[in-house]
Amino acid sequence: MSQMPVNKRHRASRDSERTRAALLATGTEIFAELGFDGAKVGAIAERAGVNKAMINYHFGGKQGLYTAILETTFAEANSALSVLRGRAESADELLRRFVEVWAGIAERRPAFPAMVLREVLSGGRHMDQRVLPSFLGLFEHVREVVERGVREGTFRPVNPLLTHLALVGSLVFFFATRSFRERLIREGKLPAAIPDTAGFVRHVQELTTRGLAREGSP
């Protein structure tokens, strides 16, 4: 794959780092927008203001750039979600926080929900082995909280995986479809008001905590 630069990145010049960073940032945008096959390395290089050949030099090719981007994106999301780990709050409260943190990630990194969705849709076709752990890590946060809530009796005895799929499905769908939805609304094709993130967060929080609550647990 990438031969020299990976091993001597500590010696890399300031310009070199700038080139790498520009390719990572622009590549994230374009891969999220168009998918692996739709994204063209020429377009990435051009928008990044960098020579096309630099993708091969720094990342060993299109696939290498994509892998580097997935690693960065998923690792960052995992790290953001980890602030909830081992906290003392109630399972109910932790689930509310989870939704907020997730929304925060999606706001800061708009490409993240789309990348997740594209990967699961294509069955991980372009996902390197090394990325799988941090990808799967994304799906442990809900499970832990739900298991605790069920054990402590504040939640109904729900299946953690189903809970996770329903919750994350809502989140990922809301954020990944945002630009399309807002365009349709702006063009008058979808008769509704553009929903704001805070409102959606509250909606999902209420829906989830009420939906999971054991009767007589409010």
Place this chain on the structure above:
Amino acid sequence: MSQMPVNKRHRASRDSERTRAALLATGTEIFAELGFDGAKVGAIAERAGVNKAMINYHFGGKQGLYTAILETTFAEANSALSVLRGRAESADELLRRFVEVWAGIAERRPAFPAMVLREVLSGGRHMDQRVLPSFLGLFEHVREVVERGVREGTFRPVNPLLTHLALVGSLVFFFATRSFRERLIREGKLPAAIPDTAGFVRHVQELTTRGLAREGSP
């Protein structure tokens, strides 16, 4: 676009219809699996057991085939969901039925959830003008029911669009990610049991109806 065949389809031979049908069926599979850019017309023709040139003859090209597939897929889903329109059941019960009908569509047409997701992800980049109405139609069913439930006081005063996004997001995510999830579980990489559709349907039904219920309504 497609010159003759569209106008004289009523005169088409049996073989011609078989060719068209094979391309539609196989194209649906492959487009859902790989997306518009990932799908190659050569692969579609080969798996369909049909000559590559037939895609251009019958559909005017790759884009034409894709448009025909979207039309068919969305129209069928809309028609299946329409059985719920104007029914006498409670809003609560209608929402439960909605989830069941949606799951039924996804079981019969596994490509449907993926096609919806790929389209919203790419901002409708490959969606023909003519398909937009039937696409938007997909998003009216929940709205009607929720508005009624809120009006009648069985639901909390929730935003119909947010409710729709959360509910359909859960559904589409569950079904579109199914094969990937099941593969990961089978390979032992995701420690969980493969969830069955019926269980997911019940989970979402409970989550939604409890989550939307006005306090002291059940």
Place this chain on the structure above:
DNA sequence: GTCTATAGGCTGATAGAC
């Protein structure tokens, strides 16, 4: 590290025989 130029492969579409 960065650039230009180009090789080499693949893809979608068409021409024309049957």
Place this chain on the structure above:
DNA sequence: GTCTATCAGCCTATAGAC
């Protein structure tokens, strides 16, 4: 309607100068 043969364009990757 269907098939074969083929073309033109695009896209990734590399060789080699600086």
